[in-house]
Amino acid sequence: MGLLAAGRPALAERPAEPAGRPEVVAQSKWQFSGDEGATWSPRPPTVPAGKVGTIQARATFQVPDPGAAEFWQLTHALPPRMDMTFSLNDKEVPVPLPGMYYKTIPAIPARLLRKGPNVLMARIRIDNRPPASDRQKVMPDFTFPSPSDPPALAGQKLRFQTGPILGAFGEDYFSATCRTNIPVPVRLTVTPAQRATPPRPASSRAIELSSPAGLIHRFRVPRDSSLRVFEYQLKATFGRDSAATAAHSVALPILGPKGSRQDELRFVIMGDSRSNTGDWATVAQAVLNEKPALVVFTGDMNDHGTDDWEWDEHYLGPEPARELLATVPFYPVKGNHEENAPLYNQLFYTPSPDGTAENWAQEIGPVLLIGINGQWSARWPQTRTWIENTLSESTAKFIFFMSHYPAWSSAGNGKLDAKTGLPRHWAYLTARTDIVPMLVRHKATALVAAHEHHYERSDLPGGLMQIISAGAGAPLSGKSRDAAKQNPYSKVFIKTLNYCLLEVKGNRCTLQAKTPAGTVIETLTWQARKLH
Known part of the structure; x- marks a missing residue:
């Protein structure tokens, strides 16, 4: 595997479009209309508080030769996280994946363009009503932000955008x-x-x-x-x-012929890389240096999973991250910041028939790994049954269960309901009342989670260990004022970048919680499960 020199990893940018492609910038900045095109102005209209409005935007291009490229990309320069659609010359501009937000829309067929003037239209829906969670919230009038740059079209030359x-x-x-x-x-x-x-x-x-x-x-x-x-x-x-x-x-490790089991495995579990690309690069480099057989990532890779550009600029932006994901098998667990992005299920391949399952399990050598989407779902009863069956059927020596959400936490998301004394957060409550009892009953080794941006180890009743390892680049978080009440089982808590390196040899599993600088936070050991 190619490794970088010691020190802070370089933040190499993703390759830009190759030189020599045709480029066309709009003749003027966007014009806007709030009355279905009856009038146009360079100043965007305002949508009153409590109302739903539609804003149209228009720009014109002079394209000398649409056939100069078979596919074009549109950099629209509008605020990208908006409910909007585009058309060129009254023909809809297709986006790669509906449900994703784009700063630049690629792969626009040349047949949508024509020689000479071309009209680009955007239709933007603004819902300025209070959110469903707080219908009493007072909303201000919303003025659509005026973009500083005109939109631009550019012919595309072939390149690999993401991955492998x-x-x-x-x-x-x-x-x-x-x-x-x-x-x-x-x-x-x-x-x-x-x-x-x-x-x-x-x-x-x-x-x-x-x-x-x-x-x-x-x-x-x-x-x-x-x-x-x-x-x-x-x-x-x-x-x-x-x-x-x-x-x-x-x-890759050798798993042995069917019916046998190799007794060694070295792997990493970590989570929450969002927000700070430089810190994520540092952690990714440290993990790459460990040369694990696989990596389990427990969610929140980007700030916004539905922002298409973040996958290339942030998560797969740093060179160490690109090398890590290209050379070490990657097992993802979905977090809340993935935002149910449709790209998530396409970029990653989980151990499932078509590679898209968000709840997955696999025995690799002596270890059973289980990863779930811990967010609320109407299908939770079916998921709970699947977890129970998966645990009961396994003869693995060690079982690690991964969800983005812990059962107990000393930090802000672990706050308790004043009346019930139980977690306010549905996923925390479900982990505590449903998941932990199953794991204890089947003598699982550990529940490993993220969501709270630090390292915390808790020794839960029944002999189960819970580990929060969520220090891969997200803004670090400390304890809440009610930490002792929220999590009376906490044994180690440290606010630092971190990841967990696990190594199984025979009947013994060792975990080292580490900082990317190489400092060992703590070392834990387990013996193989006794099944009878």
């Missing part, structure tokens, strides 16, 4: 995903480099797979059970354009 990202793996497969900036097929090539000792009979020839034309590409790659180290690369072509990722070297 390694996902779940098993004895007979591994998975990888990526995103391109225009819809093309992608070819993945896998070259074996090292096999288990002694080698098992297997072909050492390269494997090649292709994805259908599209923006997002998902691969489930057949893996010979003896294949340990291999190199993979992604390539794409479109007309005269070509693009390729770096060739990444990957080392």
Whole structure:
């Protein structure tokens, strides 16, 4: 794996569109209308308090040659987190994934443009009523922010926009995903480099797979059970354009033939990288240096999961993060800041039939890993039954259960209801009343969570340990004034960047809670579960 020099990791920017592409800037800044186009003004209109309004915006481009590129991108310069749609010359501009917000909309077909003047329209719905959670809230009038720049169109040249990202793996497969900036097929090539000792009979020839034309590409790659180290690369072509990722070297553990179990595994659990890209880069570099077999990330990767640009600028922005996700299998757990973003389920590949399940479980060697979307869901009764069945059927030596939400916390989100003495937060309450009893009953090793931005270890009744490891870059948080009442089981609490390194050897599992500087916060050990 390629590692950076010691010290603070460099924040390498994602590649920009290649040079030599046609660019067209609107002839003037946006014009606005609040009366369905009857009148237009450079000053945006105001939507009164308590009202729902529609604002239209208009700009004109002179495009000398629409055929100069087969696909164009639109940088609209409007506030991006708005409920809005775009059209070019009265034809709808498609977005890659409805439900995501875009500063720049890629892959606009050239057929939407025409030679000469082109009219770009935006239709923006503003709901200025009080939120459903507080209908008595007094709302001010809302004036749409006036953008400082005109919109711009640019022809696109092919490039890999996001990834690659390694996902779940098993004895007979591994998975990888990526995103391109225009819809093309992608070819993945896998070259074996090292096999288990002694080698098992297997072909050492390269494997090649292709994805259908599209923006997002998902691969489930057949893996010979003896294949340990291999190199993979992604390539794409479109007309005269070509693009390729770096060739990444990957080392996967050997799980052994069906019915047997290898007794060693080294992995990392961490969470909450949102907001501070530099801190996330530092943690990602430290984790990369640990050379784990896999990483479980317990949610809140970005401030806003529905902001498309944050995935490339923040989570996969720093070079250490890109290298980490390209070379170490990544197991995601959804947090509240993912905002149910449709891109989340496309970028990551979980251990499930189609790789999109948000509740997943997998036995890897001596360890059962379970990850759930801990947010409220009408399907919680079915999820609870699935958890119970998964726990009862496992013979793994160690069980780690991951949710974004803990059962007890000494920080602000763990506040208690004054009447019941139970957590106000539904996910905390459910973890306490439903999840923890199941984990205790089945002798699980630990519940590992995030959401509170620090490290905290709690020894819960029944012998279960709860660990909050949520220091991968989010703003750090301290204890609340009622910490002792909220969490009487807290044993260690430290406000610092952190991650957990776990290593299983035989019947013993060791966890080191560490800062990215290498300081060991504490070391914990467990013995294998006694099933009878």
